[in-house]
Amino acid sequence: MDPIERLSRIFERFPGIGPRQANRFVAYLLRSSPSLRRELVESVQQLGGSVHQCQECMRYHAGDSKLCNICSNPERDHEHLAIVASDTDLAALERSGTYRGQYFVLGGTISLASEKTSGLRIQQLLRTLPERQLGGLEEIILAFPANPEGDATAVRVREDIMVHAPDLRVTALGRGLSTGSELEYADPETLKNALDNRR
Numbered sequence: 001m002d003p004i005e006r007l008s009r010i011f012e013r014f015p016g017i018g019p020r021q022a023n024r025f026v027a028y029l030l031r032s033s034p035s036l037r038r039e040l041v042e043s044v045q046q047l048g049g050s051v052h053q054c055q056e057c058m059r060y061h062a063g064d065s066k067l068c069n070i071c072s073n074p075e076r077d078h079e080h081l082a083i084v085a086s087d088t089d090l091a092a093l094e095r096s097g098t099y100r101g102q103y104f105v106l107g108g109t110i111s112l113a114s115e116k117t118s119g120l121r122i123q124q125l126l127r128t129l130p131e132r133q134l135g136g137l138e139e140i141i142l143a144f145p146a147n148p149e150g151d152a153t154a155v156r157v158r159e160d161i162m163v164h165a166p167d168l169r170v171t172a173l174g175r176g177l178s179t180g181s182e183l184e185y186a187d188p189e190t191l192k193n194a195l196d197n198r199r
Ligand SMILES: [Zn+2]
Pocket: 054, 055, 056, 057, 058, 059, 067, 068, 069, 070, 071, 072
């Protein structure tokens, strides 16, 4: 296959990227310097080698340790656990700079078309709750995107937590977030307010 077309096909598989955008990425790479292309190739190669999934929060992190730098940080509190859909949402909450608790990455949101929860780590989350409660967990903060899928996921996760750990407080981000917005595009101040106004 033509190398231009080959790369374009790869970009097309990325979330939210269509053929036109894929072509624009390739065109950009064609115009850019050899050093940028080399940097891209090296970064992609390094993803395979030195990136691991954290055993606590399930996000991907660079390094060889079992736990990421958030989960292994003794300064962070164990009273709060924020459930997020994705690694990028976790990063967005981190950037807001106010949250000092723990995280758990669910791995997506419920698809309204199928109502399927397969691929989501709900059971895995529930299994860790007794131990987390022994470690001081008091409140679970549902931090899903402000869209129908995010809302459906929050309802489901809240119900499951109620059954497994009825004495936990379960809150959700306040809707300072505009409807439909992804956490990753929300500015830090908005996220800070959403955290402060959780209920
Ligand atoms: Zn972690």
